[in-house]
Amino acid sequence: MRRVLCGILLRFRASSLDGAAEQAMLYAQGGASVISVLTEPARFKGSLDDMLDVALKVETLGTARRPAVLRKDFIFDTYQVLEARAYGADSLLLIVAILTLDELTTLLTVVAMSRPDSILLLALSGVFTREDALKFEECGAHGVLVGEMLMRCHNVKDMIQELKGVSSHTQGKTLVKTCGITDAETALVAAKHGANLIGIIFVPKSPRHVDLDTAADIVQVVRKFGERSSRVTIELDTFPSSSPSSMDTISTWFQSHAKKLTAASARTPLVVGVFQNQSVEYMNHVAETVGLDLIQLHGDEGFEVCRDLVVPAIRVVHLPGFHTGGSVNVEAIKENVQAGGTGAVFDWNVAASFDQAGIPCLMAGGLTPLNVARAVQVATPLGVDVSSGLEDGTPGVKNHMKVQQFIRNVVQPPLSSLDSVEEDNSCDDRK
The missing domain is CATH 3.20.20.70 (Aldolase class I)
Structure with a gap:
C-alpha cells in the first residue's frame, strides 16, 4: 500500500461562491484533508452559517472520508471557540499577531480541554527564530510548522538545529x-x-x-x-x-x-x-x-x-x-x-x-x-x-x-x- 505523505488543506471565501457546501464537497471528494472556511462577515463576507452548511455536507461522507473543518476568523475570546464547535468546526485559526501571550494561552487551554491526549498541538505560522518556537512551546504547542523561511535559508541543517535549540556558533x-x-x-x-x-x-x-x-x-x-x-x-x-x-x-x-x-x-x-x-x-x-x-x-x-x-x-x-x-x-x-x-x-x-x-x-x-x-x-x-x-x-x-x-x-x-x-x-x- 502506498503511504500518504501529507495532508492537503484547502481554503475558500464562501461569499465568492454560489454554494459553499457544494464547493466544499468537491474539495472533499478530491481528497482534501482539511477545509478552511472564512466566517468573518465585515471584511471577508463570511458567516457561521456557511461553515455549518459545509460541516453538514461533508458529514455525509462518513467518518473515514470526512475532512476536518477549520474556522478562519479573528478569534480572541473563549466564546468564539465554543461557537465554532457548535457550528461544526473541528479546528480553528489563532492569529498570534493580534493576541497577547495570556490570551493565546487561555484560548489554547480551552481547546485542550476537549482534545484527546493523542492529538498533538502544532503552531502552523509565524515561526522564524528559536525565540518564536519557545513562545509557542510556552503556550502548549508540541511542535511548529516552518515553511517558506526554510526555503529562503541557504543552510537548512543549521537553521533546523537552531530552531530546535541545539545549534550554536561552534557547530x-x-x-x-x-x-x-x-x-x-x-x-x-x-x-x-x-x-x-x-x-x-x-x-x-x-x-x-x-x-x-x-x-x-x-x-x-x-x-x-x-x-x-x-x-x-x-x-x-x-x-x-x-x-x-x-x-x-x-x-x-x-x-x-x-x-x-x-x-x-x-x-x-x-x-x-x-x-x-x-x-x-x-x-x-x-x-x-x-x-x-x-x-x-x-x-x-x-x-x-x-x-x-x-x-x-x-x-x-x-x-x-x-x-x-x-x-x-x-x-x-x-x-x-x-x-x-x-x-x-x-x-x-x-x-x-x-x-x-x-x-x-x-x-x-x-x-x-x-x-x-x-x-x-x-x-x-x-x-x-x-x-x-x-x-x-x-x-x-x-x-x-x-x-x-x-x-x-x-x-x-x-x-x-x-x-x-x-x-x-x-x-x-x-x-
Whole structure:
C-alpha cells in the first residue's frame, strides 16, 4: 500500500461562491484533508452559517472520508471557540499577531480541554527564530510548522538545529557580511544567496560612499526580501564597566550579543551603516532617515559612543602589526592602522586567538571566494566581512558571481579548499 505523505488543506471565501457546501464537497471528494472556511462577515463576507452548511455536507461522507473543518476568523475570546464547535468546526485559526501571550494561552487551554491526549498541538505560522518556537512551546504547542523561511535559508541543517535549540556558533554557523554595497541590485543578490549583513558606507572619502537616497533604496530592497517593513530590533545589555572584574565578564557579554545578532540575521539580512569618526548626531540622522538596523564604527570612536546611538553598533578593532602573525592581547587592542576596503591580508591565526579567548568577532582583510573557506576553518570566527574581495578592480562595483561564490564557500565550503589549511594560514589573493 502506498503511504500518504501529507495532508492537503484547502481554503475558500464562501461569499465568492454560489454554494459553499457544494464547493466544499468537491474539495472533499478530491481528497482534501482539511477545509478552511472564512466566517468573518465585515471584511471577508463570511458567516457561521456557511461553515455549518459545509460541516453538514461533508458529514455525509462518513467518518473515514470526512475532512476536518477549520474556522478562519479573528478569534480572541473563549466564546468564539465554543461557537465554532457548535457550528461544526473541528479546528480553528489563532492569529498570534493580534493576541497577547495570556490570551493565546487561555484560548489554547480551552481547546485542550476537549482534545484527546493523542492529538498533538502544532503552531502552523509565524515561526522564524528559536525565540518564536519557545513562545509557542510556552503556550502548549508540541511542535511548529516552518515553511517558506526554510526555503529562503541557504543552510537548512543549521537553521533546523537552531530552531530546535541545539545549534550554536561552534557547530559551524558563520555569518557573512558583504560590505561596500553601492546599489540595490547587488544588495538583493547578496540577500538572495544568504548574506546576513549588508554593509553600506557613509564615509565621504571612501570610493564606496553612497548618498542617502541610494542607501534608502538598498534598505527597502533588503526589507522587501526579508518580508518586513521596519528595522529589526535587537535588545542589548549594557556593556560591562570600564574595569570589569574578569575577562569572563567581557566574554559572556560578547557571546550573548553574538547569539542575538546571529538569531536576528538568520531569517532576514540586516543593513549596516559604516561610519568613521563622525558625530553621533549625524549617525543617528542617517540611521533614522534610511532605516539602518545596525551601525558600524570604523574609526577611533570609543565604546561609550554606542550608548548614544539609536541602533546597536559593531565596533571595528584595527590591529597594529599583525598582518604577518604574532601573539595578540585581546583585552587591549584599540589602535587604528587601516581604514578598511584595502584588500590587505589579515593573519587568520590572530582571529583564532579571539575565538579561543571567547570573544566572537567578524574577520576582515584580504578575504576572497578562493580563500574564505580556509580562513573560516583556521580562525572559526563568528563571521566574515568582505568588500574589495568581491570586486574586479573598480571600488564599489561588485562582481555578482563572486558574491554568490563567496557566500556559498562560507556556508558550504568545497573540500578541495580545505586540503592545505595547515600549510597556508593567510592566503593573499587580493585584487
